[in-house]
Amino acid sequence: MRHFFVGLLVTIATSGAVPTIADDTLLSALVTKVSIQDPIAARLSAPMTAIVDGLPLRAAIDRLTGPAQVNVCLSRDVDPTTPIQLGPVGPTSFAAIRQVAQSVGCEVDFVAGVVVIGKATWIDGVASRLSALPTASPNAGRNKKTDFRDIGWDRLATPTEAIALASGETSTNELIHDLWPETRWIRIDRSVAVTLVRSQIEPPPPAASLTRSYQSSAPGELRASVESVDSRAKARMVDGNLVVQASPAAHRAAVFQLLGQPPAGRESNDAPYSLKSTTSARNALTQLSQAAGRTCVIEPSAADACEAIISIEEKDVTLKVLIERVAILAGVTIQWNDKTVVVTREGN
Structure with missing residues (x-):
């Protein structure tokens, strides 16, 4: 049984205790907020329909993310040459990306300003690792230090070169021998870039639960999408933001609820x-x-x-x-x- 009061969703535990979102996680959630007012999120939720039939996966993703000018991280465990045959995809950039990803057995998340694509376990692990960064800790608060840079490497770069370019530090430790595709990230926080690179080398395990916040004009619908995936999810309204503590899969559902449909009044035919x-x-x-x-x-x-x-x-x-x-x-x-x-x- 669930009860609502003062914007707080609680789930009655079998022991009779009422689990709530700990106050010391709230700042972390606000730091990792997904808001439709964020320019990148707004572009991802803009009306858009496309046909990418015949394109390999990576080229299809590049075509869909190009108009949104968003940083993308595609798991190295996914074959980027898989041809796509879906017909029209949309009705937003994010929805189209998700449809293409799911056609090859992948999922999508939008976290720390990056569209992350890969197998569900991998992207949930990446989201967990990004949420644990020092810049996302409660102690960092709203004054967290960031180091935004344009980071990238050319085609056939090695993992050792990629981690050096992402971190800005050289290392004598040779990583696994591999050749990576060209990558260009624009104004990405250096700690986020390093985390993404390391996650390609050492896939992180997903956390059982994450706390993230969302700014939405329809928080009730967003909360319902979370509950449909995680019945034990908890949510709390804080300064106009819906702070959600739930499984990584439930957060993916929340992101899709927020970015998968164009805002009311925007016709897809004019997109x-x-x-x-x-x-x-x-x-x-x-x-x-x-x-x-x-x-x-x-x-x-x-x-x-x-x-x-x-x-x-x-x-x-x-x-x-x-x-x-x-x-x-x-x-x-x-x-x-x-x-x-x-x-x-x-x-x-």
């Missing part, structure tokens, strides 16, 4: 849309129309033209503009209606 594909005009028009919430109706006069193979690469355009450009490549015309996109060809 920036990206597409890089070589396919038939029929396939492109059908999938793009579906993404726009409409049925593609190809008239007999345009049937042959729509079988043509087209190559298109567009970035940050609306769905309507993208459909029109596909039509031009195929030599057909379109009529944009409330529920349909009608494709015709004059002169036939």
Whole structure:
């Protein structure tokens, strides 16, 4: 049985004791807050639909995270060359990234300003390790020291080189022999970068419970998403933030609840849309129309033209503009209606 009072969610334990969030964890949670007011989080939750079919996993992720200008960490245990075939993904950048990740058996979290992608156990361990950083400790409080840097390395760098570039310190200890892909992180806290690199070398175990905070216009819905995953989760409103103590999986659900749907009043059809594909005009028009919430109706006069193979690469355009450009490549015309996109060809 659960009871709510003064913004506090408690779970009645079998012993009769009432577990609450310890006060000494609250500052830590506020330091690691996920807020829709954060510029990166706002970009991740912006309306966006894309098609990344045919792209390898890493290229698909790069295409989806590019508009959001967000730092990404992809687990080394995941094959980055796996081709993606999903059709339209969205309706936000974060939702699209999550759909692509889940199609290859991975999960996604957004923690410490980084989109972390990998097997569930690995990213939950990374989240646990990031939450334990000195800069996220209660003693650091709101005046925590950070060291933001642009950090990266070129393709074929070794783990030893990567850890040196992340930490800013040289080491004579050679790590495992491996060659890493090119990586570029923009304005990332150095301690976060070091943690991400070390987590690639020594996968961290996930904690049973983490405390993080969220700023949301719908804290009740966010709390419900947490409870649906972790029935023993606890939450408390602190200065307008929902502080949640729950399993790492429950926090992933909270992040998706916050970033997986565009804010009310923002139409996905007007959102920036990206597409890089070589396919038939029929396939492109059908999938793009579906993404726009409409049925593609190809008239007999345009049937042959729509079988043509087209190559298109567009970035940050609306769905309507993208459909029109596909039509031009195929030599057909379109009529944009409330529920349909009608494709015709004059002169036939």
